[in-house]
Amino acid sequence: MADKHTRSMPYRTLRTAGGATVVTLQGEIDVLAAPALAARLDVLTAGPCPDLVLDLRPVSFIDCAGLGVLCRVRNRAQARHGRLRLVADSSRFLRILHGTGLSGVFDIHSRWPEDFTGASVADPVSASAG
Template sequence: MDDNHTRSTPYRTHRTAGGTTVVTLRGELDVMTAPSLTARLDALASGPLPDLVLDLRPVSFIDCAGLGVLCRVRNRVKARNGRLRLVTNSSQFLRILRHTELTGVFDIGSRLPEEAAGTPVADSVSASAD
């Protein structure tokens, strides 16, 4: 990685559609972006019955710290009797989940859920600078 490479905060905003909070993650989910992303997702999952959708389709890289963030938010959502869904069409990410035996842990789809799909995608969370 280039020494001049700078990373942005892994979130800017999120959007809510029909009671579902949709967060589009972009770039890299790694040890550098995990702390701020964890803080933002913890806040979004803090209420009763959180319904979160994490759109991972624009994510270009995820390491064990990124997987840790996903597991943490899943556990927080589940503890509050909520729902977490991941959206990805990355065969590489699905392979990582298989190898780490996390495939059955997450609710995974290749498209946004119907209740969130009709809302314009205006807000996103950037995991790293483009």
């Protein structure tokens, strides 16, 4: 009997008073979750000058497919004269970035930037990957 791998990739989109879109990612960012996540982030980086913050603190695991999504969204934001910031405080995640040569590629903050303290939920979404 074949295993059916389905899982929900929950995330919340926030809009701040400063104009940045903040997405809190949770759980595992892997080959199963990457396609749905990439599709959602493509929408968020489709316009001119996207300002996107990905909060990775609740992420428990990320593989090369997840790193690929982060690189893709960074490249899309930069191509549209926007920016991507990551919020990550996991030493494991930072070691992965260092080991893959990506540590200098991303704008990384260890805690929630002060300018996002006034953020409010604007678009709760749950996507399925599988």
